[in-house]
Amino acid sequence: MTDGDFLRVSDVSKWYGDEQVLDEVSFGMDRGDVTVLIGPSGSGKSTMLRCVNRLAEAQEGSITLDGEEVLSPDTDVDELRREVGMVFQSFNLFAHLSAVGNVALGPRRVLDLSENEARERAANQLERVGLADQLDSYPAELSGGQQQRVGIARALAMEPKLMLFDEPTSALDPELIGEVLEVMRSLVDEGMTMLVVTHEMSFARAVADEVVFLDDGRVVERGPPEQLFERPENERTGRFLERIASHD
Amino acid sequence: MAGATRPRTVGERVADADASAGKALLVAAGALFWGWLVVSWVNRWLGGAIAPVGEPFVAPDAVESAFAAVPGLAAVAADAAFVVELSPVLAQGTWLTVVITGVSLVCGFFIAVPLAVARVYGRFSAWLSLGYTELLRGTPLLAQLFVLYYGLNLAASVPASLSGVFPRDVVWVAILGFTLNGAAYQAEYIRGAVESVDEGQITAGRAIGLSKIESIYYVVLPQALRYAIPSWTNEFVYLIKYSSLAGFITVPELYYRANQVATDTFRYTAVFLILGAMYLALVLTASKFMERVDARVAIPGLGANRER
Ligand SMILES: Nc1ncnc2c1ncn2[C@@H]1O[C@H](COP(=O)(O)OP(=O)(O)OP(=O)(O)O)[C@@H](O)[C@H]1O
Ligand SMILES: [Mg+2]
Numbered sequence: 278m279t280d281g282d283f284l285r286v287s288d289v290s291k292w293y294g295d296e297q298v299l300d301e302v303s304f305g306m307d308r309g310d311v312t313v314l315i316g317p318s319g320s321g322k323s324t325m326l327r328c329v330n331r332l333a334e335a336q337e338g339s340i341t342l343d344g345e346e347v348l349s350p351d352t353d354v355d356e357l358r359r360e361v362g363m364v365f366q367s368f369n370l371f372a373h374l375s376a377v378g379n380v381a382l383g384p385r386r387v388l389d390l391s392e393n394e395a396r397e398r399a400a401n402q403l404e405r406v407g408l409a410d411q412l413d414s415y416p417a418e419l420s421g422g423q424q425q426r427v428g429i430a431r432a433l434a435m436e437p438k439l440m441l442f443d444e445p446t447s448a449l450d451p452e453l454i455g456e457v458l459e460v461m462r463s464l465v466d467e468g469m470t471m472l473v474v475t476h477e478m479s480f481a482r483a484v485a486d487e488v489v490f491l492d493d494g495r496v497v498e499r500g501p502p503e504q505l506f507e508r509p510e511n512e513r514t515g516r517f518l519e520r521i522a523s524h525d
Numbered sequence: 526m527a528g529a530t531r532p533r534t535v536g537e538r539v540a541d542a543d544a545s546a547g548k549a550l551l552v553a554a555g556a557l558f559w560g561w562l563v564v565s566w567v568n569r570w571l572g573g574a575i576a577p578v579g580e581p582f583v584a585p586d587a588v589e590s591a592f593a594a595v596p597g598l599a600a601v602a603a604d605a606a607f608v609v610e611l612s613p614v615l616a617q618g619t620w621l622t623v624v625i626t627g628v629s630l631v632c633g634f635f636i637a638v639p640l641a642v643a644r645v646y647g648r649f650s651a652w653l654s655l656g657y658t659e660l661l662r663g664t665p666l667l668a669q670l671f672v673l674y675y676g677l678n679l680a681a682s683v684p685a686s687l688s689g690v691f692p693r694d695v696v697w698v699a700i701l702g703f704t705l706n707g708a709a710y711q712a713e714y715i716r717g718a719v720e721s722v723d724e725g726q727i728t729a730g731r732a733i734g735l736s737k738i739e740s741i742y743y744v745v746l747p748q749a750l751r752y753a754i755p756s757w758t759n760e761f762v763y764l765i766k767y768s769s770l771a772g773f774i775t776v777p778e779l780y781y782r783a784n785q786v787a788t789d790t791f792r793y794t795a796v797f798l799i800l801g802a803m804y805l806a807l808v809l810t811a812s813k814f815m816e817r818v819d820a821r822v823a824i825p826g827l828g829a830n831r832e833r
Contacts, residue, residue: 330732359734369729373747373824383733386743417826435733 280305282341283470284329284439289338291324291494298324299335300494304487309468313481313502316491317517322474325491326441329472330361343438359387362432366444368424370416370431376403377412380431387435402430406460422453426460433464440464442473476521482506490514551809558806562623565616578613585610604795611786611799618779619803621696625778626768626807629703630711630761636704637711638750642741644712645719654712661709667770670702674774692777699771699778703764710760718753719745751822758815765807779803 284306291299298321306312314322327333329340331347331354340347347357371379380399384390390398400412406426416424425445432440442461446454458480464471465484475481481488482502489499490511498511509515533541564582568575576582585606592602640657643650661669673679674695683694691697722745730740772781780800787796 332728332731355734355736358732363729363732365725365729365732367725369723369725371726371729371744371748372723372827373744373751375825382730382743383735386739387734415825415827417824431729431733 281307281310283308283310283343284472285339285341286325286329287339287341289325289328289335289340291321291328291333291335291337298494299328301338302491302494302496303338304489304496304499306470306472306487308470310486311465311471311473311484313485313488314472314474314491315476315481315488315517315521316497320491321494322491323443326363326443326472326474329439329441330358330363332363355387359383359435360438362435362437362440364425364428364432364440364442364445366448368416368421368428368448370424370427372416375413375415376408376419376427376430379416379427380434383431383435398434399430402434403427405433405463406430407456420453421449422456425449425457429457429460429464438470440469440471442471442475444474444476446475446477478506478518478521490517492517555806555810555813559810561612562616562619565613566620569617581609581612583609607790607792607795608799611796614782614786615779615799615803618777618782619807621691621771621776621778622765622768622780622807624691625696625699625703625771625776626761626765629700629707629768630764632700632704633707633711636708637715638746640708640712641715641719641749642746644716646737646741658709658712661706662713666702666706666767667773669706670699670770670774673698673702693775695774695776696771699768699774699776703768703771707760707764710763711757714756714760715749715753717756718749718751721752722748748824751819751824754815754819754822758812758819761811761815762808765811766804769804 280303282305286305287303288301289299289303290297290301302321302325304312314325316322324333328335329342329347331352335348338348342357342360346352371382374382377396377399380402381392381395384398385392385395388395400409403409403412406429408423408426408430411419411423411427414423416427419427425448429445445461446457449457454477458477461471461473461480462484473481473485485502487499488502488505490497490505490509490513492513498505498509498514505514506518509518564575569578572578588609589602589606592598592605598605640654643654644658645651647654679698679701680694683697687694687697726744726748727737727740730744731737735743768778769780771778772784775781783796783800787793790796
């Protein structure tokens with residue numbers, strides 16, 4: 278298989294204390310690709326995502342984004358994070374800010390837009406995720422699905438080159454999952470490059486260019502969804518897929 | 526929301542009426558208290574435009590005869606006259622108490638916030654912050670005031686430009702002492718609130734490219750300071766009362782003056798009852814005010830749930 282090189286993760290290893298949580302992880306994505314990371318709890322999926330925007334520091338290996346080494350000590354971490362959007366399982370919306378305030382904070386304080394420009398950009402992004410009518414609602418006044426869409430808008434407002442999603446729907450009631458996946462699909466259609474941790478297999482099947490199965494910090498198997506889901510080569514992959522299928 | 530339109534029971538309506546009568550009484554008492562204080566202060570600044578400085582607004586004799594004329598109040602006529610006679614001194618003392626408390630509280634706040642942030646997010650600075658708060662909370666406030674006043678003789682080093690503001694240079698020493706001490710207590714309350722802000726909030730801030738300090742400033746503190754208000758109000762209330770310790774380093778604040786009058790007149794009970802009422806009025810004002818602030822800045826959707 279040919280690896281993309283827009284985002285290239287090569288032999289990344291990471292330890293927390295003595296515990297190794299990532300073990301020579303490698304994969305690559307082209308611009309506009311969607312890669313889905315799956316794996317059991319504790320296998321290192323979140324850690325892998327966080328290494329990409331340096332919320333976690335990998336000790337070994339290399340990650341390049343658009344040709345630039347992410348793990349180099351010279352990398353401007355804040356600059357990197359401007360270019361990489363992240364969406365969290367627990368939304369992590371700024372509790373004291375309205376939807377517009379949440380989305381506008383980055384443009385205002387990081388990109389240094391004027392208050393008006395930032396709010397306008399925020400309003401546009403909220404419209405993009407279908408929340409044009411909730412601009413002034415506060416997180417505690419929104420449903421989980423709405424909160425997560427604000428979270429997506431907040432990341433999009435920085436005009437990132439790459440979006441990271443860490444189980445964006447797993448904290449949601451089943452009836453709210455659809456609206457979030459729908460927004461994510463529309464991003465795929467717009468050509469956004471997305472690295473997604475999710476156990477929504479139908480989503481992965483529909484939009485992923487590649488699925489990477491992590492277990493115990495190692496890439497056990499990766500490939501296009503139809504191959505990985507229908508004909509897994511590794512026995513562990515098969516068992517994992519059976520397990521989550523039985524949960525659905 | 527749904528419950529808001531439910532018709533209220535008779536019991537509830539009576540309770541509401543009682544509550545609003547009580548509230549009206551409290552507001553009236555508060556208005557009287559603050560009206561009297563403000564008019565007294567303005568009068569003194571204007572050099573006695575309303576009444577000669579140091580004289581009550583109404584003649585104590587007139588009050589005494591007015592009270593004596595009402596059958597039920599005749600017994601307290603002499604005491605009423607005494608209170609009126611005392612009023613200029615009380616107003617003057619209360620002025621200093623309010624200023625010392627207010628200035629110390631505000632200055633202390635600006636020290637407390639960095640202390641709290643350092644304590645939660647710092648490494649070396651966390652130890653410094655811990656050392657500071659433990660030292661100041663672990664030793665008697667009066668001892669701290671004595672160190673500043675007698676030990677370091679700070680009153681002597683108050684610059685001339687400042688010394689004219691208050692009747693005594695030592696007021697600045699008291700303000701410094703209460704600022705440093707109050708900062709330690711405020712820092713503890715604020716630290717608790719900072720710790721209660723979910724870690725994901727900072728992570729999200731950092732993920733959009735804010736630095737750690739920016740995330741703390743734009744994301745953590747706006748939430749933490751809101752959450753801190755109820756417990757922080759304790760420090761406000763304590764400081765009002767603790768400010769009476771300034772009397773021990775000869776600051777002529779409320780307690781100091783009342784004590785002087787009591788020693789001069791031997792009417793200890795009456796004087797200290799009135800003194801208590803004054804402090805109570807200040808404390809009630811402070812806590813009601815902070816309740817308003819708390820409601821005003823409550824985060825929509827969260828505020829309602831946190832209501833008692
Ligand atoms: N900040 C941390 N400090 C220490 N250990 C950590 C930390 N974060 C994660 N770990 C450990 O690293 C391992 C991988 O965690 P990670 O969160 O990446 O797994 P995951 O695949 O995302 O799991 P889940 O599906 O439960 O979210 C786990 O054993 C976890 O306990
Ligand atoms: Mg995870």
